[in-house]
Amino acid sequence: MFGPIEGLVWLWLNLLSPQPAPQPAAAEQAGAPSSAPQTGPVSGYMDFHYNQPTDGTPGILDFHRFVLLFSHSFSDRLRFVSELELEHGVVEGLEEGGELELEQAYVDFLVRPSLNFRAGMMLVPVGIINERHEPPVFHGVERPFVDTVIVPTTWFDVGAGIHGSFGRGFRYRAYAMAPLDAREFSAEEGLRGGAQHGSEAQVRNVAFTGRLEYVGARGLQTGVSFWRGDTGFNLPRIDTKAGLFELDARFSRGRLETRGQFARVFIDGAGALNDAMGRLTGIDPNIAEQLIGSYVEVAYRVLPASVPHEAAVFVRYENFDTQFKMPDGSVKLPQFDRDAWVVGATYWVDPDVAIKLDYSHVRSGSAIVPPPRSINVGLGWWF
Amino acid sequence: MVVLLVSGAAAGHGQSAPPPRVIHIVAERFLFTPSEITVEEGSVVELRITSEDTDHGFRLRGLGDVNLTVPKRGRGDVRVTIEANEPGNYVFECSHVCGAGHGFMRGALRVKARRSSGGTR
Numbered sequence: 481m482f483g484p485i486e487g488l489v490w491l492w493l494n495l496l497s498p499q500p501a502p503q504p505a506a507a508e509q510a511g512a513p514s515s516a517p518q519t520g521p522v523s524g525y526m527d528f529h530y531n532q533p534t535d536g537t538p539g540i541l542d543f544h545r546f547v548l549l550f551s552h553s554f555s556d557r558l559r560f561v562s563e564l565e566l567e568h569g570v571v572e573g574l575e576e577g578g579e580l581e582l583e584q585a586y587v588d589f590l591v592r593p594s595l596n597f598r599a600g601m602m603l604v605p606v607g608i609i610n611e612r613h614e615p616p617v618f619h620g621v622e623r624p625f626v627d628t629v630i631v632p633t634t635w636f637d638v639g640a641g642i643h644g645s646f647g648r649g650f651r652y653r654a655y656a657m658a659p660l661d662a663r664e665f666s667a668e669e670g671l672r673g674g675a676q677h678g679s680e681a682q683v684r685n686v687a688f689t690g691r692l693e694y695v696g697a698r699g700l701q702t703g704v705s706f707w708r709g710d711t712g713f714n715l716p717r718i719d720t721k722a723g724l725f726e727l728d729a730r731f732s733r734g735r736l737e738t739r740g741q742f743a744r745v746f747i748d749g750a751g752a753l754n755d756a757m758g759r760l761t762g763i764d765p766n767i768a769e770q771l772i773g774s775y776v777e778v779a780y781r782v783l784p785a786s787v788p789h790e791a792a793v794f795v796r797y798e799n800f801d802t803q804f805k806m807p808d809g810s811v812k813l814p815q816f817d818r819d820a821w822v823v824g825a826t827y828w829v830d831p832d833v834a835i836k837l838d839y840s841h842v843r844s845g846s847a848i849v850p851p852p853r854s855i856n857v858g859l860g861w862w863f
Numbered sequence: 864m865v866v867l868l869v870s871g872a873a874a875g876h877g878q879s880a881p882p883p884r885v886i887h888i889v890a891e892r893f894l895f896t897p898s899e900i901t902v903e904e905g906s907v908v909e910l911r912i913t914s915e916d917t918d919h920g921f922r923l924r925g926l927g928d929v930n931l932t933v934p935k936r937g938r939g940d941v942r943v944t945i946e947a948n949e950p951g952n953y954v955f956e957c958s959h960v961c962g963a964g965h966g967f968m969r970g971a972l973r974v975k976a977r978r979s980s981g982g983t984r
Contacts, residue, residue, distance in 0.1 A: 614917075732915075
């Protein structure tokens with residue numbers, strides 16, 4: 481019988497030890513059919529995790545995301561890509577539970593590097609995480625708070641637009657998309673509930689979004705993005721608009737990886753929106769005129785090159801306020817002015833399989849409402 | 864016409880052939896760095912492509928059947944040698960679905976026409 485130590489050794493030797501890396505010469509290929517990627521027609525990513533609050537409440541084990549990507553090339557210039565996601569393991573009718581989401585389903589019309597057309601269900605091109613969210617590529621069991629309550633990832637909707645490269649390392653996307661529904665905004669999570677997700681979306685006025693990136697220097701990627709659109713189409717005589725401005729950068733050199741992001745949300749007509757929602761539902765949602773958030777993250781790959789696997793430690797500081805500026809007559813609630821420290825480690829069993837551990841410490845301005853603090857363990861993979 | 868060769872076959876050009884210019888390309892979700900490469904007509908270049916994360920593909924459009932697998936981070940590189948004999952802009956792209964932004968992972972290889980020396984200078 482194996483004891484626990486022998487079991488771990490067996491696991492290391494048989495499951496976790498990687499295959500010997502090929503030497504560069506062995507990896508030479510020349511486009512012969514045998515060099516085609518060894519992959520099936522379906523790709524995807526998954527992650528599940530355990531969150532243990534430190535206040536003694538029971539922990540939660542959640543199969544958070546099960547995502548499959550399907551693609552098809554009609555020709556060199558005409559392609560279909562889709563991303564279907566099941567969140568929280570199960571979807572049950574009429575009960576609060578998981579979500580089945582069609583996050584992407586678009587056709588690309590590739591004309592030339594500087595101008596291509598895209599139409600269908602698309603990711604909103606805002607921020608780092610929304611378009612780059614495979615679990616092995618970001619640190620932390622959960623996505624950053626800023627990418628949850630300020631930039632409402634995963635943010636997707638129906639629309640059409642253009643994308644391409646200007647040259648010299650500059651890339652862009654510019655889309656017209658279904659607008660956000662202001663009835664679903666909240667004080668705690670801002671725009672998050674407002675995406676129509678292409679579900680018989682109302683488009684009396686479309687929203688516009690775009691992103692400009694610079695990726696011309698090795699190890700450095702920067703971007704600026706925006707969103708602007710009407711939001712009050714389901715509220716008679718209410719003229720509200722939502723705008724978002726975002727800046728981000730990632731830089732890596734050697735073992736060091738850093739990233740940072742700043743985002744600010746503007747909700748024009750938030751006072752009228754609160755009044756209208758109060759009359760409609762009896763509850764004033766206390767939506768803010770402005771939301772703001774930013775974070776900085778530093779990670780360092782710690783294992784020596786002689787070790788076959790990789791591991792990194794990281795620390796992230798976030799500051800986010802979903803009631804940064806309130807409309808006249810509304811009261812700012814201190815529990816929504818928050819900051820957070822997240823410290824932890826990522827261990828890559830394989831470049832596509834990450835084991836994550838972190839501690840998340842959220843603080844707020846409220847002495848009454850305790851902010852969440854938790855120890856989190858997760859496993860995420862891509863195939 | 865641009866001719867593609869296995870890296871190790873470049874020596875077949877004879878002893879007088881100069882060594883190819885080596886260009887290192889890093890692939891990661893969802894870009895190639897550099898994503899724009901300019902070479903002179905008639906030059907021979909060796910592309911050495913590594914990945915910073917998952918498996919990627921490297922497909923060079925308009926230059927025959929070039930479709931390579933770029934191995935995962937830490938597992939070596941993939942190399943291809945190119946004789947840039949015909950001016951033009953050639954698109955390269957990731958041919959292995961690598962994530963939500965896979966469709967943006969493209970670049971261009973520009974073969975710049977050589978200035979006519981014409982023997983008159």
